[in-house]
Amino acid sequence: MKAIILTLFIVMCSTLIAQTPGQVIDTVASEHDKSQSYAVYLPSNYTADKKWPIIYFFEPAARGSLPVVLYAKVAEELGYILACTHNSRNGSYDNSFKAADALFLDTEKRLSIDFDRVILSGFSGGSRLALSIAVISKAAYGVIGVGAAQPAVPAYMVLKKKDFKYAGLVGARDMNYLEHKIFQSQMNTLEMDNLLLISNFTHKWADPIDLRIALLWMEGDSIKFQEAVKAKIIAERDSIPLSDIIALDQLLKNETFVITDSKQVKKTLKEESKVIKREQLLKKIISDSINSAFDLSSLNNPSINWVTRRAEKLKTQRAKSENIQEKMMIDRLLNYMSAACYETSLQMKSQGFTKKALVGITIWESVSGFPIYGHWLKARVFAVERDTPQALKHLEAALKSGKIKKESVFREPDFEGLYEDPRFKELIEMYYN
Structure with a gap:
C-alpha cells in the first residue's frame, strides 16, 4: 500500500472527468477501485488543456461532499480542483491509504492536474492522515491541517525538515488548540514554512475565510494575503486569545494592532498562561477518569458518574463565567471529553468490546447532548x-x-x-x- 502512495503522483494522464465544471459532483465512482468513490469540484472555467492545482481532502467521518461543498466558492475564486474520498475515515490507516490510493489514481487519470501544486488537507483524523501522506509520499506542495496536527505513528510524523508548506487551522475552543501551537513551535525549530490561523470555533472544519488565507499564503500572493489577515484581525480581535491576535498582527508588514495599554496586555497574557496550565491539569484528571470508565466496562460505575457530573459542572460554570479565557478553556475540555469518548467507543467497537463501546457512547451523549x-x-x-x-x-x-x-x-x-x-x-x- 505504501509503495502505491509513494508513487501516486507519477501518473499524468488527463482524461476529462465526465461532469459539469462549476458544480459539486457528490459521487464519482473510482475506475481504479469500484468499491471507492469521491466528491469533486471543477472550477467553472476548467479546461483539460491547462494544468490545475488540486486540494485533496480527507474527512474523518467519510462525508466526502462536506469539505467540497464548504470550500467550492474559494476554489472557484482561486482556481482549484477539489476532491474528497467518501471512504476514508478515522480508524485504520490501511483503509484510509486504500481510499487515498483510489482517489489519487482516479483523479490523476481523469483530470489535468498541476503536480507541482498538490495540496493535502483534512479535518481531525483526516488532518493527521493528510500530514502522514505528505511525509511518506514526498509529493505534496502544501498541507492544510484542520483541527489536528501530528499523527501518533512515528513513521508518519514530521521529525525532520520537509519540503512542503504547512498551514494549521484550528479553533480557540477546539480541544486540539494547544496541539497546533506546539506543532507550530516544532516546525519553527525545523525552519519549515508554516502558518497558524486561530478562529473562534470548536472542533469542526475551518471557515472558508481561513482556507482562503492559507491558500493565498501558499501562493505567495502578498497583497491579498495582507488584506485578508487585516480583515481577520478586525473580525476576531474580541473573540480569540490576545496572544493569537498579536501573532496574526505579526504576519502584517505594517502593524495594525495598536497596544494602547502595555500593562493590560501583560496582565491578559499572564491570565491566558494561567488558564492553559489549569486546563492541562483538569484534562489529565478527566482523561484518567475516562480511562477508568472504560476499564470498568459497566454502565453503572463511579467513573462514568464522575465524568458526566464533571461535564454538567463545566457547563454550569461556563454559563456563569464572564471571562472569555475561561469560557474557551471549558469549551476545549468539553470538546476533549466528547471526542475522547467518541473515538474510544469506536475503537472498542472495532475490537469487539460491546459493553465498553456503549460506555463511551453513554458518556458522549451526556457531554455532547x-x-x-x-x-x-x-x-x-x-x-x-x-x-x-x-x-x-x-x-x-x-x-x-x-x-x-x-x-x-x-x-x-x-x-x-x-x-x-x-x-x-x-x-x-x-x-x-
Missing part, C-alpha cells in the same frame, strides 16, 4: 454484534430525526449485514421513499 447521533452510534455497535433487533431499534430512532441521509446509511459498512432484513428495507422505504 446529541441523542440522535447517539442512537446512530448504538445502531452501528449492535449491527456489528449481529444484534439485529437492537440495531434496527436505534437506527429507526436516528432516522426519525430526518437528519440522517440515505447515502450515509448505505455508505456505513457496519450496516451491510442488515441490507436483506425485511425490517431494514421497511425503514428505508418509510423514511426515504
Whole structure:
C-alpha cells in the first residue's frame, strides 16, 4: 500500500472527468477501485488543456461532499480542483491509504492536474492522515491541517525538515488548540514554512475565510494575503486569545494592532498562561477518569458518574463565567471529553468490546447532548454484534430525526449485514421513499 502512495503522483494522464465544471459532483465512482468513490469540484472555467492545482481532502467521518461543498466558492475564486474520498475515515490507516490510493489514481487519470501544486488537507483524523501522506509520499506542495496536527505513528510524523508548506487551522475552543501551537513551535525549530490561523470555533472544519488565507499564503500572493489577515484581525480581535491576535498582527508588514495599554496586555497574557496550565491539569484528571470508565466496562460505575457530573459542572460554570479565557478553556475540555469518548467507543467497537463501546457512547451523549447521533452510534455497535433487533431499534430512532441521509446509511459498512432484513428495507422505504 505504501509503495502505491509513494508513487501516486507519477501518473499524468488527463482524461476529462465526465461532469459539469462549476458544480459539486457528490459521487464519482473510482475506475481504479469500484468499491471507492469521491466528491469533486471543477472550477467553472476548467479546461483539460491547462494544468490545475488540486486540494485533496480527507474527512474523518467519510462525508466526502462536506469539505467540497464548504470550500467550492474559494476554489472557484482561486482556481482549484477539489476532491474528497467518501471512504476514508478515522480508524485504520490501511483503509484510509486504500481510499487515498483510489482517489489519487482516479483523479490523476481523469483530470489535468498541476503536480507541482498538490495540496493535502483534512479535518481531525483526516488532518493527521493528510500530514502522514505528505511525509511518506514526498509529493505534496502544501498541507492544510484542520483541527489536528501530528499523527501518533512515528513513521508518519514530521521529525525532520520537509519540503512542503504547512498551514494549521484550528479553533480557540477546539480541544486540539494547544496541539497546533506546539506543532507550530516544532516546525519553527525545523525552519519549515508554516502558518497558524486561530478562529473562534470548536472542533469542526475551518471557515472558508481561513482556507482562503492559507491558500493565498501558499501562493505567495502578498497583497491579498495582507488584506485578508487585516480583515481577520478586525473580525476576531474580541473573540480569540490576545496572544493569537498579536501573532496574526505579526504576519502584517505594517502593524495594525495598536497596544494602547502595555500593562493590560501583560496582565491578559499572564491570565491566558494561567488558564492553559489549569486546563492541562483538569484534562489529565478527566482523561484518567475516562480511562477508568472504560476499564470498568459497566454502565453503572463511579467513573462514568464522575465524568458526566464533571461535564454538567463545566457547563454550569461556563454559563456563569464572564471571562472569555475561561469560557474557551471549558469549551476545549468539553470538546476533549466528547471526542475522547467518541473515538474510544469506536475503537472498542472495532475490537469487539460491546459493553465498553456503549460506555463511551453513554458518556458522549451526556457531554455532547446529541441523542440522535447517539442512537446512530448504538445502531452501528449492535449491527456489528449481529444484534439485529437492537440495531434496527436505534437506527429507526436516528432516522426519525430526518437528519440522517440515505447515502450515509448505505455508505456505513457496519450496516451491510442488515441490507436483506425485511425490517431494514421497511425503514428505508418509510423514511426515504
